[in-house]
Amino acid sequence: MAKQYDVLFRLLLIGDSGVGKTCLLCRFTDNEFHSSHISTIGVDFKMKTIEVDGIKVRIQIWDTAGQERYQTITKQYYRRAQGIFLVYDISSERSYQHIMKWVSDVDEYAPEGVQKILIGNKADEEQKRQVGREQGQQLAKEYGMDFYETSACTNLNIKESFTRLTELVLQAHRKELDGVRTRASKELALAELEEDESRPEGPVNSSKTCWC
Amino acid sequence: MAAENSKQFWKRSAKLPGSIQPVYGAQHPPLDPRLTKNFIKERSKVNAVPLKNKKASSFHEFARNTSDAWDIGDDEEEDFSPPSFQTLNSKVALATAAQVLENHSKLRVKPERSQSTTSDIPANYVIKSSSDAQLSRNSSDSCLRNALHKQQSLPLRPIIPLVARISDQNASGAPPMTVREKTRLEKFRQLLSSHNTDLDELRKCSWPGVPREVRPVTWRLLSGYLPANTERRKPTLQRKREEYFGFIEQYYDSRNEEHHQDTYRQIFERILFIWAIRHPASGYVQGINDLVTPFFVVFLSEHVEEDVENFDVTNLSQDVLRSIEADSFWCMSKLLDGIQDNYTFAQPGIQKKVKALEELVSRIDEQVHNHFRRYEVEYLQFAFRWMNNLLMRELPLRCTIRLWDTYQSEPEGFSHFHLYVCAAFLIKWRKEILDEEDFQGLLMLLQNLPTIHWGNEEIGLLLAEAYRLKYMFADAPNHYRR
Numbered sequence: 001m002a003k004q005y006d007v008l009f010r011l012l013l014i015g016d017s018g019v020g021k022t023c024l025l026c027r028f029t030d031n032e033f034h035s036s037h038i039s040t041i042g043v044d045f046k047m048k049t050i051e052v053d054g055i056k057v058r059i060q061i062w063d064t065a066g067q068e069r070y071q072t073i074t075k076q077y078y079r080r081a082q083g084i085f086l087v088y089d090i091s092s093e094r095s096y097q098h099i100m101k102w103v104s105d106v107d108e109y110a111p112e113g114v115q116k117i118l119i120g121n122k123a124d125e126e127q128k129r130q131v132g133r134e135q136g137q138q139l140a141k142e143y144g145m146d147f148y149e150t151s152a153c154t155n156l157n158i159k160e161s162f163t164r165l166t167e168l169v170l171q172a173h174r175k176e177l178d179g180v181r182t183r184a185s186k187e188l189a190l191a192e193l194e195e196d197e198s199r200p201e202g203p204v205n206s207s208k209t210c211w212c
Numbered sequence: 213m214a215a216e217n218s219k220q221f222w223k224r225s226a227k228l229p230g231s232i233q234p235v236y237g238a239q240h241p242p243l244d245p246r247l248t249k250n251f252i253k254e255r256s257k258v259n260a261v262p263l264k265n266k267k268a269s270s271f272h273e274f275a276r277n278t279s280d281a282w283d284i285g286d287d288e289e290e291d292f293s294p295p296s297f298q299t300l301n302s303k304v305a306l307a308t309a310a311q312v313l314e315n316h317s318k319l320r321v322k323p324e325r326s327q328s329t330t331s332d333i334p335a336n337y338v339i340k341s342s343s344d345a346q347l348s349r350n351s352s353d354s355c356l357r358n359a360l361h362k363q364q365s366l367p368l369r370p371i372i373p374l375v376a377r378i379s380d381q382n383a384s385g386a387p388p389m390t391v392r393e394k395t396r397l398e399k400f401r402q403l404l405s406s407h408n409t410d411l412d413e414l415r416k417c418s419w420p421g422v423p424r425e426v427r428p429v430t431w432r433l434l435s436g437y438l439p440a441n442t443e444r445r446k447p448t449l450q451r452k453r454e455e456y457f458g459f460i461e462q463y464y465d466s467r468n469e470e471h472h473q474d475t476y477r478q479i480f481e482r483i484l485f486i487w488a489i490r491h492p493a494s495g496y497v498q499g500i501n502d503l504v505t506p507f508f509v510v511f512l513s514e515h516v517e518e519d520v521e522n523f524d525v526t527n528l529s530q531d532v533l534r535s536i537e538a539d540s541f542w543c544m545s546k547l548l549d550g551i552q553d554n555y556t557f558a559q560p561g562i563q564k565k566v567k568a569l570e571e572l573v574s575r576i577d578e579q580v581h582n583h584f585r586r587y588e589v590e591y592l593q594f595a596f597r598w599m600n601n602l603l604m605r606e607l608p609l610r611c612t613i614r615l616w617d618t619y620q621s622e623p624e625g626f627s628h629f630h631l632y633v634c635a636a637f638l639i640k641w642r643k644e645i646l647d648e649e650d651f652q653g654l655l656m657l658l659q660n661l662p663t664i665h666w667g668n669e670e671i672g673l674l675l676a677e678a679y680r681l682k683y684m685f686a687d688a689p690n691h692y693r694r
Contacts (some may be wrong), residue, residue, distance in 0.1 A: 045593070058652075073556040
């Protein structure tokens with residue numbers, strides 16, 4: 001039976017309520033967009049398998065409620081994430097300023113080495129823009145993150161940003177991945193496999209890898 | 213027997229799990245009814261389909277066994293339908309279903325009527341005084357937003373307008389009124405018009421569902437908003453409504469503002485805003501907005517006879533609209549009083565109930581419980597929303613309304629009995645759950661349970677099972693206790 005994916009990991013979407021986290025996700029997984037706002041309660045879940053660098057990656061994406069009251073719940077999801085989207089809305093200065101707070105939450109609750117990416121969503125709302133593109137870039141630079149302006153509405157940079165974060169997570173786990181990569185290219189010799197399996201700390205013994 | 217029946221029965225739900233669903237009650241104004249009203253009409257036919265006798269018998273069998281809450285026994289509708297009726301019905305149903313699908317797919321292409329965009333929190337001034345950082349946005353016209361605003365194409369669940377489903381609200385779920393229903397309605401009328409309404413008796417009668425015609429006044433009584441004494445009702449209503457609009461004047465005076473309009477959205481905003489400032493410990497929490505909807509829709513139904521579906525609230529007189537708004541506010545407040553710890557800091561009420569659910573399920577269905585453990589599914593991952601929104605996001609609105617008939621008749625219905633309903637709800641899907649063999653599949657299923665076709669019958673069964681669980685576990689010393 002063909003394996004469905006080579007590796008599995010978890011991404012998390014965080015940011016203020018109403019910035020478009022759910023819309024980003026819907027656009028990415030189902031290529032749909034709905035302009036009406038239906039608030040996420042607690043945490044929603046979706047997944048998608050994409051291929052990056054010849055590796056089939058299944059990503060579980062946790063979409064969190066942005067409202068402050070839910071943070072006791074949503075913080076519980078940080079520790080198992082390998083990648084995090086920090087999302088603000090370019091038409092809301094306030095959501096941009098709150099990124100600082102979201103970053104400090106990540107520092108506190110997410111595992112070390114978690115990959116982060118900054119997203120300024122609703123890039124289509126040019127007339128309502130309150131946060132300049134360069135402000136986004138600067139903030140991202142400050143925190144050492146990649147930055148994208150996206151629009152779930154016009155499908156701008158959606159795939160790109162999800163792919164980018166996936167790449168970053170893959171890179172961060174390059175060592176564990178080498179095994180998978182070899183296998184994916186079917187050049188794996190039996191001897192290597194045995195060696196692989198005998199390696200005590202080698203985490204990649206099955207075709208499915210999960211860093212959690 | 214009963215178990216077997218229900219297994220078969222739940223199989224009907226063939227819808228695949230997956231992705232975001234439209235949420236009943238989360239959107240105001242309701243989605244364009246014109247697009248889906250045919251669907252509703254057809255649907256009631258579709259619903260009247262197979263297994264009816266079996267279900268009904270198992271349900272009534274159960275009802276008979278569970279004595280007191282069910283004693284009126286006049287809700288047994290179609291026990292007598294001849295077998296040939298069933299075959300006919302399923303043919304009709306198939307044809308109808310095909311038609312519905314066709315209609316539905318046509319509708320999806322039509323452009324939608326302009327509709328003010330929703331946001332589930334009041335406008336900016338609300339934010340200042342509540343602790344929430346919700347960004348309210350009147351979202352935009354730019355780009356494709358409107359063009360793309362085609363709720364009808366949301367996956368899996370055809371959208372059924374909120375108010376349209378009122379027509380589905382007979383106690384039995386069957387549109388034409390049977391003799392039994394008439395008797396039942398008569399009984400309600402008697403109770404309601406007696407000088408001092410016997411509230412215990414009213415609760416008893418309401419437990420198996422309140423007839424649509426008397427639901428508004430029954431709900432006002434059951435929630436404790438309206439006094440049992442008929443003479444005191446009118447002055448009480450008047451006083452409470454004035455009191456509410458006193459709050460509005462004091463805290464939310466937008467009447468003179470240029471854009472003032474009594475749209476659904478604005479009415480909901482005011483209700484939520486006033487509630488939030490009066491309850492600073494909790495403030496506005498997303499999800500509370502959903503809880504206004506059933507009241508609003510039920511009270512609206514009192515003024516809009518047949519054509520609730522095409523209804524534009526601005527057609528109502530100011531007075532009527534104000535009374536609907538004030539009554540919704542007070543009844544929602546009464547409801548929230550009982551579950552306020554669901555929405556205070558760290559949401560202890562919800563955490564406690566999710567734990568209790570886990571405990572309960574581990575006792576009543578070890579297999580399901582172990583299945584979750586095996587695949588590392590945590591109850592919080594799906595049941596949080598069940599508690600936070602009282603299952604409203606898992607069920608069509610008509611079902612929520614029926615469910616609330618019972619919640620308001622059952623002592624601590626919203627705060628305690630709901631737990632057993634959640635357990636029964638979970639177990640209803642045991643087969644589907646056990647069929648899923650990985651974490652993702654399980655979570656996708658649990659977050660998107662296929663209840664689109666549900667109506668009063670399904671809720672009746674669910675409540676019966678919940679009642680059984682409560683009965684069993686409340687008296688067993690080693691079983692779940694509060």
